[in-house]
Amino acid sequence: MARINDVGGMTGFGVIDTTDDAEPFHADWEARVFALQRALLVKKIFNLDEFRDAVETMPPQEYLAASYYERWFHAIRTLLERKGVIGEGALDDD
Amino acid sequence: MSGTDTHDDAVISRQVRRLESLLEEKGIVGGDTVDEVIDGFLAGASPVNGAKVTARAWTDPAYRERLLADGTAAVGELGFSSGGVQKQRLRVVENTAGTHNIIVCTLCSCYPLRLLGPSPGWYKSEAYRSRVVRDPRGVLADFGVTLPESVDITVWDSSAETRYMVLPRRPAGTDDLSEEELAGLVTRNGLIGTAVL
Known part of the structure; x- marks a missing residue:
């Protein structure tokens, strides 16, 4: 079954905002998520295919509602919880 | 976005x-x-790197051939890696009088970061990813680019293993420019294929 990320050829995503958006990160946390992903790959806590799979298997509604780095953070958290590196819900507010 | x-x-x-x-x-x-x-x-990933590769290819025909035959090795000659944490192959696709190339990653956002710098928001958007493979001329028009109907457009969809970079056409009237000056003409969108130089 196609996953929600497989959007090639689909219609309905609206117009392309062609603004030349050169800013790589729009908030400090986005940069930190980016760097954590690289660091965890280097440490072989997960590999890139597992990471990509964790993004792509997000529930479609969550995937579409999430920003780019929110998807990354979701994937990191999912993999770390699944592998027992952090406890379930360890990052949530008390 | x-x-x-x-x-x-x-x-x-x-x-x-x-x-x-x-x-x-x-x-x-x-x-x-x-x-x-x-x-x-932030220090290592920049379209300045892709621009250097382009200018070298414009001025050195043997380098151009090596670049088109094996992008990974040829950018390595200039000190650039094409991969991230895991190895990825770089394929460079050349714009000619009859063919224009555009790159996309329909599944996510694969992109030669080191050579092109951080990707623009639109490259990662569903709007671009979904439509450029279906209506590349329409997408080019959104970027203000109109190509003659006689020009074929090829869209390259990146994968986990292969990244693409467009080798833009050298602008006319630049015969007297140095390699460094030529590199200054190359833009990130030119290397993605959503601009012509």
């Missing part, structure tokens, strides 16, 4: 900080590592 900004930045920043502390406590990711990775990425 993908998604919307309806989420609370404060919540996610708090969660990210908590994750950093946990990983540091467990000795998995050191305290300074995150800052080092960010600084290293």
